[in-house]
Amino acid sequence: MASPTATEQRPTAQHQEEELTGAEIVVRALRDEGVEYLYGYPGGAVLYIYDELFKQDIVKHILVRHEQAAVHAADAYARVTGKVGVALVTSGPGATNAVTGIATAYMDSIPLVVISGQVPVALIGNDAFQEVDTVGITRPCTKHNFLVKDVRDLATTLKTAFHLAATGRPGPVLVDIPKDITGHKTIYHYPEKVSLRSYKPTVKGHPGQVRKAMQMITGAQRPMFYTGGGVILANGAEELVKMVRTLGAPITNTFMGLGGYPASDRQFLGMLGMHGTYEANMAVQNCDVLVAIGARFDDRVTGNIAKFAPHAKIVHVDIDPSSISKNVRVDVPIVGDVRQVLAEMNQILGEMDHPTDARALAAWWAQIEDWRKRDCLHYTQNDEVIKPQFVIQKLYELTGGDAIVTTDVGQHQMWAAQFYGFDRPRRWASSGGLGTMGYGLPAAMGAQLAEPDSTVLCITGEGSIQMNIQELSTCLQYRLPIKVACLNNHYLGMVRQWQEFFYGSRYAMSYVDALPDFVKLAEAFGHVGLRADKPADVEPVIREALRLKDRLVFMDFQVDPVENVYPMVPAGAALSEMILV
Amino acid sequence: MRHIISILLENEAGALSRVAGLFSARGYNIEAMTVAPTHDASISRMTVATRGSEEVMEQVLKQLNKLVEVIRVQDLSDGPHIERELMLIKVHAVGPDREEVKRLADIFRGRIIDVTDRSYTMELTGTGEKLDAFIHALDPGMVIEVVRSGASAISRGAKGI
Ligand SMILES: Cc1cc2nc3c(=O)[nH]c(=O)nc-3n(C[C@H](O)[C@H](O)[C@H](O)COP(=O)(O)OP(=O)(O)OC[C@H]3O[C@@H](n4cnc5c(N)ncnc54)[C@H](O)[C@@H]3O)c2cc1C
Numbered sequence: 001m002a003s004p005t006a007t008e009q010r011p012t013a014q015h016q017e018e019e020l021t022g023a024e025i026v027v028r029a030l031r032d033e034g035v036e037y038l039y040g041y042p043g044g045a046v047l048y049i050y051d052e053l054f055k056q057d058i059v060k061h062i063l064v065r066h067e068q069a070a071v072h073a074a075d076a077y078a079r080v081t082g083k084v085g086v087a088l089v090t091s092g093p094g095a096t097n098a099v100t101g102i103a104t105a106y107m108d109s110i111p112l113v114v115i116s117g118q119v120p121v122a123l124i125g126n127d128a129f130q131e132v133d134t135v136g137i138t139r140p141c142t143k144h145n146f147l148v149k150d151v152r153d154l155a156t157t158l159k160t161a162f163h164l165a166a167t168g169r170p171g172p173v174l175v176d177i178p179k180d181i182t183g184h185k186t187i188y189h190y191p192e193k194v195s196l197r198s199y200k201p202t203v204k205g206h207p208g209q210v211r212k213a214m215q216m217i218t219g220a221q222r223p224m225f226y227t228g229g230g231v232i233l234a235n236g237a238e239e240l241v242k243m244v245r246t247l248g249a250p251i252t253n254t255f256m257g258l259g260g261y262p263a264s265d266r267q268f269l270g271m272l273g274m275h276g277t278y279e280a281n282m283a284v285q286n287c288d289v290l291v292a293i294g295a296r297f298d299d300r301v302t303g304n305i306a307k308f309a310p311h312a313k314i315v316h317v318d319i320d321p322s323s324i325s326k327n328v329r330v331d332v333p334i335v336g337d338v339r340q341v342l343a344e345m346n347q348i349l350g351e352m353d354h355p356t357d358a359r360a361l362a363a364w365w366a367q368i369e370d371w372r373k374r375d376c377l378h379y380t381q382n383d384e385v386i387k388p389q390f391v392i393q394k395l396y397e398l399t400g401g402d403a404i405v406t407t408d409v410g411q412h413q414m415w416a417a418q419f420y421g422f423d424r425p426r427r428w429a430s431s432g433g434l435g436t437m438g439y440g441l442p443a444a445m446g447a448q449l450a451e452p453d454s455t456v457l458c459i460t461g462e463g464s465i466q467m468n469i470q471e472l473s474t475c476l477q478y479r480l481p482i483k484v485a486c487l488n489n490h491y492l493g494m495v496r497q498w499q500e501f502f503y504g505s506r507y508a509m510s511y512v513d514a515l516p517d518f519v520k521l522a523e524a525f526g527h528v529g530l531r532a533d534k535p536a537d538v539e540p541v542i543r544e545a546l547r548l549k550d551r552l553v554f555m556d557f558q559v560d561p562v563e564n565v566y567p568m569v570p571a572g573a574a575l576s577e578m579i580l581v
Numbered sequence: 582m583r584h585i586i587s588i589l590l591e592n593e594a595g596a597l598s599r600v601a602g603l604f605s606a607r608g609y610n611i612e613a614m615t616v617a618p619t620h621d622a623s624i625s626r627m628t629v630a631t632r633g634s635e636e637v638m639e640q641v642l643k644q645l646n647k648l649v650e651v652i653r654v655q656d657l658s659d660g661p662h663i664e665r666e667l668m669l670i671k672v673h674a675v676g677p678d679r680e681e682v683k684r685l686a687d688i689f690r691g692r693i694i695d696v697t698d699r700s701y702t703m704e705l706t707g708t709g710e711k712l713d714a715f716i717h718a719l720d721p722g723m724v725i726e727v728v729r730s731g732a733s734a735i736s737r738g739a740k741g742i
């Protein structure tokens with residue numbers, strides 16, 4: 001499986017022929033790939049590799065406290081930098097602990113290379129100590145995976161792994177390396193490029209389709225842009241802004257697409273979907289041309305698929321043909337890279353004299369402004385109880401909207417998406433597709449390492465934070481001055497909300513009892529803990545946290561235990577059938 | 582509708598389970614699946630007989646194409662094609678049945694490839710329906726065992742996949 005078919009292009013002479021061990025090859029390949037951080041955890045099967053890591057300091061290893069955290073940290077590092085994140089775990093339990101992280105990255109199309117140790121080749125299949133079929137377990141949640149059975153395949157396999165992870169629709173790639181292979185020797189040479197006959201993603205849009213799309217878009221009376229994670233992954237935000245500004249059209253982002261278009265811009269209607277804004281959802285339901293770019297018509301976005309955007313012709317740009325017409329039939333499909341296709345579209349747009357129908361557009365905007373007046377994110381401030389939305393608003397204000405925000409999963413995550421306005425891409429790292437509680441803190445570590453000078457906020461809940469709380473120790477070891485904002489509602493709030501709405505308020509197992517004192521907990525880990533009990537405490541606590549620039553500060557906000565996330569489209573309802581406050 | 586899909590893929594360990602895993606993970610139906618190397622030893626050819634609506638088939642083809650080891654995918658049902666399946670069948674054959682079974686085998690252009698005093702083993706090729714028809718033509722009590730290869734298929738005309 002080590003891709004003998006990956007034909008490599010040999011670099012010219014400058015590489016000398018030297019014999020290296022498999023472990024040396026791994027470390028050299030990471031260096032040659034320009035890997036800055038490796039997130040991992042040692043164990044028997046990877047000890048040769050750790051021994052080589054010990055002998056150098058170019059690839060910096062970050063020792064997490066649980067392998068899931070290594071993969072999440074690498075994942076957020078990738079989201080923030082746009083580079084491939086890399087993790088290293090041992091065989092057996094190391095690999096199985098990594099699986100949740102891998103599946104999280106897979107669902108959100110995040111480029112990762114995960115290296116796992118394996119038992120020696122001769123023992124594979126023998127139920128050897130710490131053996132699991134890692135390639136089998138991870139097959140459905142990786143873009144591709146490899147088991148290296150010959151040290152001579154190792155360098156090319158690693159190169160192929162990086163190539164697959166980063167190109168086309170990105171995703172995690174796992175390379176499983178048996179221990180004996182890391183001890184075997186061969187001549188090292190790292191191919192500069194690999195090409196696979198069976199893997200050739202389409203990057204450029206079909207010119208005829210692009211032209212057809214532009215006709216449809218410019219002919220629209222009520223155009224609407226709906227853009228997603230693909231814009232971020234393709235670094236396509238600039239081209240997107242250019243196009244949407246030129247057209248004067250309204251735009252919404254998916255949860256994964258936040259930051260793809262500046263949230264503070266007038267043309268931005270907020271997020272769409274289950275917890276999207278009234279104006280975004282109504283505009284999608286009433287538009288006549290829907291332009292979907294790097295978005296995959298997820299069920300959290302479309303609501304009842306049969307009633308989705310009933311009046312719209314749909315243009316869809318996506319690099320993965322299987323994303324197109326998967327859930328919703330589209331009229332003009334374009335397979336290609338977002339940035340490339342948008343550039344082609346902008347080119348055509350630039351050549352047009354009057355690309356839009358100004359009268360129709362004005363009427364469309366009048367309608368949208370009406371929807372906007374509904375002020376769907378409104379909440380009632382209170383002197384006694386901290387409203388969770390208020391905390392996010394204050395965080396946004398006091399960080400100047402420029403923090404990198406990671407989250408866990410639940411209500412706090414949705415409020416973060418609704419109330420923290422992202423004006424740039426790659427400032428937002430949250431598990432959208434898998435919805436992995438426990439993502440937030442390790443993700444904040446990867447983000448902080450990627451951008452040591454930025455404020456990194458981990459917005460979390462008292463439930464989620466306990467799923468990877470051990471990483472507070474990693475944060476101290478590497479002096480990561482993350483600001484943890486825990487919206488402590490004493491409930492698995494998102495679960496409680498569903499139980500309130502759909503299960504007759506029977507709160508089965510959603511009350512989080514016996515909570516630790518998070519302030520003391522933070523202190524026990526060597527950090528600073530601050531607590532806010534009243535609305536008046538919120539601002540001083542955040543200010544103090546931000547003042548302590550080089551410390552991790554855990555802010556425990558005691559928020560309204562029974563606040564709900566609005567709007568909400570109940571499962572099975574059309575996007576326009578929102579529960580509003 | 583029934584579809585016959587031909588897949589060229591890298592002849593590598595694990596490629597088969599990727600395809601099989603895809604069908605089960607995404608809930609696609611598999612009626613039969615065959616795989617063997619082609620004249621190019623680095624490439625295997627797989628034939629999958631499946632059922633699904635047009636929308637489902639579109640996804641099946643796209644998802645197959647997405648697998649890194651898959652080189653080419655074609656829905657042979659889109660055009661004229663030839664389908665063959667091999668069946669090995671062992672039946673009880675004593676007394677007057679011996680003649681009857683031989684006659685039936687002749688009609689279906691089957692060949693008897695192993696004989697004992699109580700049984701015949703036969704080889705038949707043809708479309709799935711033909712093989713079904715042969716089994717139905719026999720008295721159900723006669724059949725000892727049946728091995729079918731699943732469909733192999735190739736397009737008509739001079740062009741390859
Ligand atoms: C509790 C909870 C509630 C949620 N509620 C909502 C909600 O209300 N609204 C919402 O939007 N989401 C919500 N989500 C997130 C949701 O589950 C999905 O993760 C999200 O909607 C998917 O976003 P996306 O369509 O942008 O796709 P992504 O998962 O970001 O996929 C990216 C798409 O872009 C394509 N692509 C990748 N790279 C490129 C490239 N270079 N060029 C072209 N195309 C490319 C990919 O093929 C893919 O189709 C929620 C999640 C949770 C956990």
Ligand SMILES: Cc1ncc(C[n+]2csc(CCOP(=O)(O)OP(=O)(O)O)c2C)c(N)n1
Pocket residue numbers: 408409410411412413435436437438460461462463464465487489491492493494495
């Ligand atoms: C690993 C995992 N287990 C279970 C769930 C289901 N789930 C989704 S949200 C949620 C509650 C989260 O509670 P908390 O972290 O306190 O956030 P809140 O909703 O209260 O803001 C649960 C249990 C999940 N998403 N991930």
Ligand SMILES: [Mg+2]
Pocket residue numbers: 410461462463487488489490491492493
């Ligand atoms: Mg909670």
